[in-house]
Amino acid sequence: MNMLGNILSYQHFPIYAIMALFLGSFLIAAFGEKRSVRNILALLSVTAALGFILALMKPVVFHGEIISYWMGAREPAGGYAIGIALEVDALSFFFALLVAVAVFVSGVYSIQYMNRDDNEKEYYTLYLLLCGGVMGMVLSGDLFNMFIMVEILTFAAVALTAFRNTVRGAVEAAFKYLVVGCMGSTCILVGTAILYAQTHTLNLAQLAQLAPGDVNTATRLAFALLFVGFGTKAFIVPFHPLAADAHGAAPASVSVIISGVLTKSGIYGIIRICYFLFQSMGLGAMQFLLVFIGSLSMFVCVTMALAQHDFKRLLAFHSISQIGYVLTAVGLCTALGVSAGLYHAINHTLFKGLLFLAAGAVLHETGTTDLNKLGGLAKKMPHTTALFMVGAFSISGVPPFNGFASKWMIYQASYQKAVESGNIGFLLVTIIALITSVLTLASFVKVSHSVFFGQLPPELANVKEVSWGMRSAMGIFALLCIITGLFPNLVTAYLTEPAAAAVFNVKNYIEAMGFDGSAAVQLEAGGFQHAGVWDPVSWLLVLCIALLAITIVAVAGKYGNVSRCRAPAVENKYQLFYGGEEQEFSQLGGEDLFWGFKHNWRGYFKFMHRLHSGVVNDYALWAVVDLALVTLFSLIVL
């Protein structure tokens, strides 16, 4: 009885969550020949992972506990951590929750989405392996274990990218991702090795205790290597072309994981290095590094997205652009900034997941994601359209959806930082963030016009709505988008603020593992103060009242004095107006929109197009140059 109680103690839940996913993967590999068995196993394992993580909410968030778990009960001996540890503070929990939710919804979606592919068994094996890798990485308390998990998730992601190897460019994308991803992994391993040589430990808490006190050329190099290594996982500039390539070819349910979760693991890694291991975020130069790379990702990727005409590729670039927001906000190093960044991380997972699933639904039904070949699907897939619009509004920050709530906080945080530090550079960040937001809106207007509205191409006349399973998966994401948008106070109070507090309390993190944290740098977080006000629920209420009033007046005033075509043959009256000509198919392709904008920036777009050459050597060169620059930077300033 006592034994059972011990097994069910929440101390074990982190490892259970990881095990649930890996076990699911192995069991499917072994016994997944039958579809029903496979589906049940997959659903069971993602549900179990979600359940275990949710059960951790009470101790970690409400009681502020930091769970430390030594594998095989090998506690530190002689002041050195020997065993492998898991450590779950509010930050880890936060990311684990994101992983669990995204994995769950995407798993539900997969079941009907993948039903036309063969090799479903391999798909689920790899899928759960990928999920387990990400889960393991964010819960790990050990740097080398993080590396192992990064490798697992990179492999699984590469394999899944090439999964539909008949899709145009799938194998090519996988190869590019593999090459640059492995360079990144090599960087992480070398960085880990150097840190080990300096401190003789791999435990994160102990590293956090020892590393900042012992900064020398070697640890500076280690910092640069780790930063670039995790940068490749987050796909921040200059690694963004890999994300675009990978997303374009991978199945949508995998794109959700790659964009919503895998990039987050990179961000998590960067937070762990900068805030915990090196505790260097107090330095202005480090803030500059993060904010600079973040803003660059934000802006470059959104402009690249405007030039795309493939639905999923466009979404991929936006994904990195939003990651840029997260990185920028986290780099501000204020309580408001970190909280805003983490809030945006949640929202990014939710709306990006939703958008990728919608793209997958379109692909599933029409067989293409080329914006120039689609159009008018709103009449055929009304629910998908509505759900997509929720996602599009969220990512473009239209109030009251969730993207707005977090972006609003990011603007405030960056502007406040600018005013407080007197540094005009942060002001520029606010402006770039605002412009990026409107460009995001523009590009989603483009998508909604060229996929869901506009005219229906004749060859898509027989398209049907997707099955309920896929719709309900999208529905979960959409619902979460709306909830997190309407109740920002709840989200900040229960999710992001505890995580931000954990970021600013390195001492607790070290001491929870039984090490001496007295030397930890205490960062001045600043108060959590909004410079403005935003109350989405009241706003929505007022909007609804206004809308209701207008609707009543409109209905009373014969707004419904409508005549529309009922016969199958379209009379002249109900045809579109073409200057008198007969109606013909003339959908404006997605590529041709926003000419007025692109024309003024043609030099920039030409330059960017030449840079994103698609040759793997170029991308590898970028990685090397990035590594060299960051190394130089860290040698000078750290």
Add this chain to the structure above:
Amino acid sequence: MFKRLIAERTGKSPWLFHINAGSCNGCDIELVSVLTPRYDAERLGFKLAGSPRHADIVVVTGPVTKQSLPRVLRAISQVPEPRCIVTMGSCPQSGNVFRGSYSIAGPLSKYVPVDVDVAGCAPKPEAIIDGLTLAAKILKEKRGRMN
């Protein structure tokens, strides 16, 4: 009350949609001159609309060639009720000098009920304004009949 408001105002803001059915451009220029400062038809609420969906009055100029006939009819059918059709110049009424030509399908009244004919080649701006105000009155009556 709302209905009365609507019925009263219908005649006060007639928007025009102009269709050139093979005209020599004389009438077209005269129609534009009606909107210039000298005659200023906008004081009566007239406005040139860009799309037939917005229009109340369709102004047809030119002798309605065989090529343009289906297009004219299609554009007219796309104007929402109540609508008024005005032929401008002699061409759409009689064919004018083009009458009997192999390529002329006119007069327009063979195909759709025409409400107002403004004669002349080209009609004077005063005549055009007079014809249009008449059309606006007919429009108001039609609106009244719709209720």
Add this chain to the structure above:
Amino acid sequence: MILLNYIASFFLIGLGFYAIVTKYNLVKTVIGLSIADYGVNLLLISIGFNPGGTAPIFTWSELDYNSFFVDPVPQALTLTSIVIGACVTAMSLALVIKLEEQYGTIDTRKIRRLRG
């Protein structure tokens, strides 16, 4: 002596990256990845090396405070790293085969359908 190891390992990593960046042959890219991997392995082993230390294999009774042995942790890491390196090579070669099937070439400059 050990300094030479460090120099060699970083030289190997650099050589691997150099190969990846400059070689337009997919197989050479894969070789570059492997070379970088060997560099990392060498680095790991060198970190754990103690001059004069014995192999870290003891029975419980033999172990005391005077035992002097090389650090076993990096060796474990190296094993893992070697396994991962083998996986990288296997997987990338598999992808190269697929690429050759689909594109008919293994020249990276011609494998660029996804760009811009």
Add this chain to the structure above:
Amino acid sequence: MTIVIDALQYLGYVLIFPGFLFCFLAGMLLCGIDRKLVAKMQKRVGPPILQPFYDFFKLCGKETIIPAAAERNTFMLSPLVGLAALVVIQLFIPVFGFTAFSGIGDIIVILYLLLVPALAMILGGAASGSPYAGVGLSREMVTIISCELPLVLVLLAVAKTVGGAIGTGLCFSLSQIAEYQEVNGSLITKISMLPAAAAMLLLIPGETGSHPFDAAEAETEICEGLLAEYSGAPLGVFKLSHAVKMLSLTSLFVALFLGGLGTGILALDAVLLFLLCALITAASISFVHAFTARLKIEQIFKYYWTVVSLLAAVSLALAWYGL
């Protein structure tokens, strides 16, 4: 009991002042004044000032045709949503000392809410399926992008100026900006705010899509673009939205730069607000309309991102160094 009274009061705000009824009347009147002024400047008699009302009621009485290619729900609903969003914006903008709902939004919220009506129009147009709407949508979106940068700079400059003065560093709350002006006089009296005010004046025609920045609704080349397929009441609602948008932007100008002129009596303030709005409309919309021809879309973009943005940036720089 008090809850009922409060609820009724707020309902009154939404429906009468400064909400729906006020927006309707004042917006339409502004539109009429604009048309009359343009006519006068071109030596025409011009339409009656009440002409927009006539147009609106006429459109309500017409048949509404839904094209067969259109997505019906979006097509019919988007005008209403756009109008409701505009009315809500008007509720946030302080009328001198008085704000109907001060605790809900700030200037960044306003910045985003201004996108909602435009977005509603874009989606409605896109849902109609017309290729003219496609072109119009593209141009409308580029116009929005063009206006965004200068508008952001103007709003940030105001936030910095007021925030610097009241000691919090920066201030996004509109009601605080209004309060500050009640005490210290209008912001336009500050040197740093002059370029910002000028930029804002140049922004108003672009945001409302009036001449010469109406490439998105060019009736002679793309058949009114987004509105090409709209007829009857929905079209009327869009015309009304356009009028209300004029009111919103001009009263935003008043709230940002001309605050502190209020008398404290709400009815008088409302009249004063309307007069000031009419003045600004005359200066920024009618005057420019009367003597310019329509710009091409890439010219609009270039103009806003260079001339107007520069003005606003100068203002921001001045505000940054505390002038």
